[in-house]
Amino acid sequence: xxxxxxxxxxxxxxxxxxxxxxxxxxxxxxxxxxxxxxxxxxxxxxxxxxxxxxxxxxxxxxxxxxxxxxxxxxxxxxxxxxxxxxxxxxxxxxxxxxxxxxxxxxxxxxxxxxxxxxxxxxxxxxxxxxxxxxxxxxxxxxxxxxxxxxxxxxxxxxxxxxxxxxxxxxxxxxxxxx
Amino acid sequence: xxxxxxxxxxxxxxxxxxxxxxxxxxxxxxxxxxxxxxxxxxxxxxxxxxxxxxxxxxxxxxxxxxxxxxxxxxxxxxxxxxxxxxxxxxxxxxxxxxxxxxxxxxxxxxxxxxxxxxxxxxxxxxxxxxxxxxxxxxxxxxxxxxxxxxxxxxxxxxxxxxxxxxxxxxxxxxxxxx
DNA sequence: ATTCTCCTATCTATCAGTAGGTAGATAGAT
DNA sequence: ATCTATCTACCTACTGATAGATAGGAGAAT
Numbered sequence: 346x347x348x349x350x351x352x353x354x355x356x357x358x359x360x361x362x363x364x365x366x367x368x369x370x371x372x373x374x375x376x377x378x379x380x381x382x383x384x385x386x387x388x389x390x391x392x393x394x395x396x397x398x399x400x401x402x403x404x405x406x407x408x409x410x411x412x413x414x415x416x417x418x419x420x421x422x423x424x425x426x427x428x429x430x431x432x433x434x435x436x437x438x439x440x441x442x443x444x445x446x447x448x449x450x451x452x453x454x455x456x457x458x459x460x461x462x463x464x465x466x467x468x469x470x471x472x473x474x475x476x477x478x479x480x481x482x483x484x485x486x487x488x489x490x491x492x493x494x495x496x497x498x499x500x501x502x503x504x505x506x507x508x509x510x511x512x513x514x515x516x517x518x519x520x521x522x523x
Numbered sequence: 524x525x526x527x528x529x530x531x532x533x534x535x536x537x538x539x540x541x542x543x544x545x546x547x548x549x550x551x552x553x554x555x556x557x558x559x560x561x562x563x564x565x566x567x568x569x570x571x572x573x574x575x576x577x578x579x580x581x582x583x584x585x586x587x588x589x590x591x592x593x594x595x596x597x598x599x600x601x602x603x604x605x606x607x608x609x610x611x612x613x614x615x616x617x618x619x620x621x622x623x624x625x626x627x628x629x630x631x632x633x634x635x636x637x638x639x640x641x642x643x644x645x646x647x648x649x650x651x652x653x654x655x656x657x658x659x660x661x662x663x664x665x666x667x668x669x670x671x672x673x674x675x676x677x678x679x680x681x682x683x684x685x686x687x688x689x690x691x692x693x694x695x696x697x698x699x700x701x
Numbered sequence: 702a703t704t705c706t707c708c709t710a711t712c713t714a715t716c717a718g719t720a721g722g723t724a725g726a727t728a729g730a731t
Numbered sequence: 732a733t734c735t736a737t738c739t740a741c742c743t744a745c746t747g748a749t750a751g752a753t754a755g756g757a758g759a760a761t
Contacts, residue, residue, distance in 0.1 A: 383739080454543060490696075501676055501682070505678065517668040563749080567709085572748095
């Protein structure tokens with residue numbers, strides 16, 4: 346009957362909650378209730394909250410870069426457009442923050458494995474964007490700066506637009522990037 | 524004996540914790556313990572956590588704009604430099620996030636009064652920056668976009684630098700702004 | 702001056718709710 | 732018989748919040 350794949354559902358529910366209110370916004374009990382099982386059963390799939398949080402960040406990161414594709418693939422301008430669109434779609438269609446943006450804001454209070462996975466996400470982003478900008482002819486240093494600027498603006502634009510409940514603010518903040 | 528001003532100390536301690544780990548990072552008990560009183564006494568000064576969170580955001584916002592000064596005052600270029608420096612100083616000297624940046628990231632899970640005070644902070648920022656950019660000759664729309672871009676980049680740069688534990692990333696992300 | 706009254710700021714003690722986590726039993730499939 | 736996935740039942744710790752007592756000071760009334 347198309348296996349329920351409980352572990353995946355746990356991650357789906359936890360991710361949605363985390364991208365709404367951060368690491369403290371999801372609990373074993375709430376997740377269990379939404380699936381229709383008991384909280385002890387969630388512990389069967391993810392022994393601790395640390396482990397669940399880490400798995401969350403890793404899956405999010407993997408999916409993100411699968412969607413973006415090879416930084417040496419399509420045209421750089423096209424890749425950058427795709428990058429900006431990835432954030433915009435998450436915000437406008439799903440109404441959700443970037444998981445690692447939320448985690449990043451509270452990183453000093455996160456369990457070490459979750460903090461580590463969050464850092465890994467940003468490191469991958471810097472690397473991916475750095476490659477794309479270098480393909481556009483920028484020197485190493487300039488490419489790295491452009492990458493940092495891009496990530497910062499997009500993460501901040503999500504927060505701003507979300508806080509003000511005005512998706513147009515995202516576009517306004519991002520207009521200079523493309 | 525220079526009154527201890529307990530209410531102010533409560534706000535100081537709560538602000539530091541909130542700017543580290545968000546709204547759930549401070550509790551009445553922890554604050555009380557740090558001051559050396561009981562948690563019930565903290566409720567005397569701030570009846571509910573909602574009220575404390577709201578006061579936190581309002582005081583933060585007020586102090587922020589007192590430090591920035593009149594947007595019609597100094598030279599626009601000087602005001603923008605000061606604006607960027609305000610974020611950089613908070614990050615590098617205090618090692619803390621922008622309070623409303625953290626609250627903004629988890630805004631959907633905040634009590635309404637706290638969410639409202641957070642929105643007010645961003646609204647004041649948009650207004651302040653919009654005025655400065657218009658003094659630089661930008662049209663209304665362009666000034667508003669530039670304001671959104673500025674706020675987004677700075678908030679995001681703080682998250683990025685903090686997550687990667689690398690203050691240089693803040694400067695890299697922000698280099699294009701000045 | 703002394704006493705009475707009120708206010709401020711704290712205390713003790715307690716509550717219900719929720720958190721993450723664990724031990725051990727159980728039903729069903731292989 | 733073993734493995735998978737769930738259950739029941741429970742634990743400790745912490746959360747925000749409340750009721751009611753208390754100590755000390757300020758001001759007014761006697």
